[in-house]
Amino acid sequence: MMIKRNSVSEKILERGAESLKDWESGNVTLDDCLEQLRNENGHEKSAVASLLFEYFRHKGFIDSLIQKHARRGNVKQEMRVIVACTLTQSFFQTGIAPQSAVNVAVDYVKQRYGHGPGAFINAIMRSILSSKDAKNIPPYSFPEALREKWLKQFGKETTAQILSHYASNPPVAFRVRGEIPEAALAELKCSRITADDLPAGFRFYQTNDSNAFFRQNWLEKGMIYVQDPATSLALSLLDGNVSGRVLDACAAPGGKTIMLSDLAGEGGLKLTAADRSPQRLRQLNVNLKRAGVRARTVQASAQENPFEKESFDLILADVPCSNSGVIRRRPDAPWRYQVKRVAELTLLQADILDSLSQLVRSGGRLLYSTCSIEPEENIRQIENFLALHSDFTLKKQALFLPSEVHDGAFGALLEKKN
Structure with missing residues (x-):
């Protein structure tokens, strides 16, 4: 009340x-x-x-x-x-x-x-x-069970680095899509995000002066999209090869859909973006229109969808996950982390992969993406999928651990045999 x-x-x-x-x-x-x-x-x-x-x-x-x-x-x-x-x-x-x-x-x-x-x-x-x-105020507090899990997975030094980023306020990170002069970005104290492990081909920047930044209307004009560099990890596995019939199966709010369109360039792309939530689909449509991206949008879950079998050349599955790679932007994620919940998520992820694999044509590709750093949601999920789907092969995979300049993420590119 x-x-x-x-x-x-x-x-x-x-x-x-x-x-x-x-x-x-x-x-x-x-x-x-x-x-x-x-x-x-x-x-x-x-x-x-x-x-x-x-x-x-x-x-x-x-x-x-x-x-x-x-x-x-x-x-x-x-x-x-x-x-x-x-x-x-x-x-x-x-x-x-x-x-x-x-x-x-x-x-x-x-x-x-x-x-x-x-x-x-x-x-x-x-x-x-x-x-x-x-x-006696500690710099941060973190669930002990998850910290112990990471110590076993990554070791003491890497875990300490991940947790130090958790305690920090992340800057506003964004990808430049339009022709914005470097001088204009520098004037607003926007600095280029660079790191050895960042994929080439995308221009990411960050700023701590968000008020001045947003007054430029670059977002409304589709010249930028607010997203962390880690969102480009899975897409980088495509090596810029995006064409034909493409489905973003868990598309909202649209950041990766827009990246797919940008990678394709002019022509040769029939893009479909789907999401199960009506509210999130509305936001997806707003973001795609703002970015000037042409795509067919469909309200449908990744498991139960209206698409014909073997009808896509490329499918992106940016699946629901534990969000353990984005804890500095979603600080509640560690407190929502439970073994039972992750087990439920891995079953959902496996179900999504199985359903979407049927939509990929022979010779087509299935791109798996999470913002998790947990093996059971990433490497083991892909291993289990391949054990059950002998018609697919793993082309490449990559893992980002959270760092000073980007969040954590995982991507795996699978190809369906001819």
Whole structure:
């Protein structure tokens, strides 16, 4: 229930707390929470988004403080999410002083829930802020089970590097599609993203001054597309060879669909983009129109689709995954990571691959892509697919681990035998 608020600060607190409640339901992600804020005032939207990002980067630390300082370690969800948001503001945000954050929370709770709950918020916040715990703040907190898994997979040094990127605020990364002079990019403090492992053929830049950047209307004109360089990994396996009948089977919001079109150049491409979600399909259409990309768009799931067998020369399967490669942009992903959930995802991925393999013509190609760094979603998934589909061969595969300049990703190019 929405109530009248006395200040912008109370509205930010309320929306942050509501978002955490939605996330804890298990049915929405941080991306979904941010999408629900799309109609909010620009300042308030960015403030709530910043609050949520910082909370998830420090979720383990914040939750442990609440557990430790609450009586009997039990706090009702309505109060817990408000305390979590207020602690996040107090410890990790500079826009509001800790004392002010506490006062806002107390006034808000008194107005909405009564004096008793307001007194509780006041007591637990002052207990935490005056404790020794408040003076020993770790740079980030991370689920121990996933950290241990990565230590076994990647070793101590690589795991430490991945986690250090998790704690950082990523810049706005984008791909230049149009003719934008280097001088104009430099003037807006946009720097070229370069690294030895980045695929050639794409121009990626980054900026920390997003306000000045977006005022240029380059996005609206289709001259750029906001995406991390890791999105180009799978597409780079094609070596620029994109032509004929092409399907992007999990297309929304359209970043890789646009890349396929750009790789094809003039003519020779019949592009179809499909997605199961009506809402995401609408956004896909908006992005394709803005980019000037001609494609047939279809509402269909990758498993149950209206396409004829062996009707495509190339299919891109950018499948749902654990998002473990993009944790700095989706800091809730580690907290959603569960062995059972990943097992369900691998079954879904296998089902998608099996369904789409039937749509590839003889001699055609199937391009598999994830933003995960987990072997069971990547290398092992491809090995299992090949064991069941002797009519396909693996042409090449590649893995990006998260780094200072790009997220993590995996790609594998399969070819159907003639």
